[in-house]
Amino acid sequence: MASSSGNNPRDRIAACFGRLYVALSKLEVLAEVEPVMDPILASASKLDVALLETDEEEYEETALKVVSALRKAQLPDFNTLQQYLQQLDPTTLTIPFVFILSSLIDSTLSEQTSRTLPQLLLPEGKLWPEITRVLLTFDQVQVRYVGAQFHKIIDTVYTGAEQTGNFVPAIQLIENAILRLDHTSSTLTISHYYFVKLCLYARAYNEAANILNRPIYHIPTSEATKPLEKRLSKFVCSPHESTVAYINPQTGLSGRITSRVYLEYYFLSALCFLGMQNWEKAQEFLEVVLTTPTSQNVASLIQLEAYRKWLLVGLLIDGEGRELPRSVSTNAAKHIRALGKPYECVVDAFKSNNMDTLQAEINEGIQVWTDDGNYGLMTEVMAAFRKFSVLRLSKTYAALPIEEVARLTSPAPNDAAETLNYITMLITTGAVQAQLTPLSPKTQSASLGTLRFLPSTTTQKSEAEVERELAIKTAELQILSKHIQDYDHQLNVNKDYVEWLQKAKKARDQEKKAGDKSAASKPFGIPPGSGMGMGLDVDEEMMDDWN
Numbered sequence: 001m002a003s004s005s006g007n008n009p010r011d012r013i014a015a016c017f018g019r020l021y022v023a024l025s026k027l028e029v030l031a032e033v034e035p036v037m038d039p040i041l042a043s044a045s046k047l048d049v050a051l052l053e054t055d056e057e058e059y060e061e062t063a064l065k066v067v068s069a070l071r072k073a074q075l076p077d078f079n080t081l082q083q084y085l086q087q088l089d090p091t092t093l094t095i096p097f098v099f100i101l102s103s104l105i106d107s108t109l110s111e112q113t114s115r116t117l118p119q120l121l122l123p124e125g126k127l128w129p130e131i132t133r134v135l136l137t138f139d140q141v142q143v144r145y146v147g148a149q150f151h152k153i154i155d156t157v158y159t160g161a162e163q164t165g166n167f168v169p170a171i172q173l174i175e176n177a178i179l180r181l182d183h184t185s186s187t188l189t190i191s192h193y194y195f196v197k198l199c200l201y202a203r204a205y206n207e208a209a210n211i212l213n214r215p216i217y218h219i220p221t222s223e224a225t226k227p228l229e230k231r232l233s234k235f236v237c238s239p240h241e242s243t244v245a246y247i248n249p250q251t252g253l254s255g256r257i258t259s260r261v262y263l264e265y266y267f268l269s270a271l272c273f274l275g276m277q278n279w280e281k282a283q284e285f286l287e288v289v290l291t292t293p294t295s296q297n298v299a300s301l302i303q304l305e306a307y308r309k310w311l312l313v314g315l316l317i318d319g320e321g322r323e324l325p326r327s328v329s330t331n332a333a334k335h336i337r338a339l340g341k342p343y344e345c346v347v348d349a350f351k352s353n354n355m356d357t358l359q360a361e362i363n364e365g366i367q368v369w370t371d372d373g374n375y376g377l378m379t380e381v382m383a384a385f386r387k388f389s390v391l392r393l394s395k396t397y398a399a400l401p402i403e404e405v406a407r408l409t410s411p412a413p414n415d416a417a418e419t420l421n422y423i424t425m426l427i428t429t430g431a432v433q434a435q436l437t438p439l440s441p442k443t444q445s446a447s448l449g450t451l452r453f454l455p456s457t458t459t460q461k462s463e464a465e466v467e468r469e470l471a472i473k474t475a476e477l478q479i480l481s482k483h484i485q486d487y488d489h490q491l492n493v494n495k496d497y498v499e500w501l502q503k504a505k506k507a508r509d510q511e512k513k514a515g516d517k518s519a520a521s522k523p524f525g526i527p528p529g530s531g532m533g534m535g536l537d538v539d540e541e542m543m544d545d546w547n
Helices: 009-044 049-054 056-072 078-085 094-110 128-137 142-164 167-181 190-202 205-212 222-232 259-275 279-290 301-318 330-339 341-351 355-364 366-372 375-393 402-409 416-429 463-492 495-513 536-546
Strands: 399-401 434-437 450-453
Touching: 009 056, 009 094, 049 056, 056 094, 056 142, 078 094, 094 128, 094 142, 128 142, 128 167, 142 167, 142 190, 167 190, 167 205, 190 205, 190 259, 205 259, 259 279, 259 301, 279 301, 301 330, 301 341, 301 375, 330 341, 341 355, 341 375, 355 366, 355 375, 366 375, 375 402, 375 416, 399 402, 402 416, 402 450, 416 434
Parallel strands: none
Antiparallel strands: 399 450, 434 450
């Protein structure tokens, strides 16, 4: 009997030659790359935790020298560099790994005649394993020195996901990169923007919550972060109380955060919460969009879209229409309201407590809601009207027959059985505090029972639960207080603010000389001691120090 192919001597010899060829190829790659890369890798290998803990200054100098050497190095051809990259550890050698991978991406894109990414940068492409490895295991400190190159990798992952429609791998990689770089996710980056867009594309709303539920405290801009950087630390590698000290345009880790990116991030995040039917969080994010300062007090299209959804979400939360926040500028509010008039009419119809009026208003504008992408929200509003109609009955009645509830609240007033099922659902989900009381068999009535409203009660929590919640809230307030202190410092050293203080002091001195003490107590309409966050006397001392 012929031997199997696995035991054939010729096959074994061929396999040995194959392994030998691979080994020789690796040796050839090493022989070509080692003279250039060995000195760089020798320096990069020193960047470990031990050096960071003992001498931050030397760590910084070494990291900068490695980056400088990589910029000046004459790197070999694409195939040789790709094979060499496979042998590097992205955790211990993050700087050279990210730099080389970024160079390979640049080399690949430079050969493209179209704007689409080549296959080797997409999932299952030749460079995808290296992209995955570095985004999952990069060193959080070393990456601060190659921020621009690192974000080029993130950009590639995002663009590839948009191009292929394969969103899940990109969502997982970008989420890991955000949290590995900053476990609090407290500084907004372009990665946040990419992440929330991909989650919307994939309708992965629940997956987005892990990032979106972490408060953003810092919006990195070139001018805003400079005073904070000087105050918080001496070196990029130093431990930082605030992540904005190293996640900023200077390091390249933040990417470019424009006003449009900022508005779109919060608007798209609100859409994710709408997808989860988390109306309260959606409203919170929409209000951020609405209250963002605008250029020349003219509202943007994003703010108009936010206003339309914000009105409807308010109805879903408590059945009440809302006024625009006072922090919205008068001119912007005027433009927003003029263009959002159809939605305000729906709010008015909702508040009229007349189902026919609301239904007619919604039917009248079906094409408008569809074009605006709000038809789904309108159906939720119509459903919520019925729920709030039931809740309003509790303000007048202690109990009602199901048939009467159907007559007052149901779109099908003669279908008491459907109303019974609906009321049962509301009670089960906790939307209505009530109970259903069936009629006694002796009662000569065709009624399906009685709805009895219960007094609203506060959920009783154990002492341990209360203590746990208090500890969480205390920790959140301490974090918030620290961030407020940081921004208070930024304000105090802001050039425009200092100039305002100088003008305020000059105006007050002139008024004192004129003997107008009553006017002197309110320079520029600001009461004494307010000082935009601190006492005016303290501001004056700071201004003197500045001068």
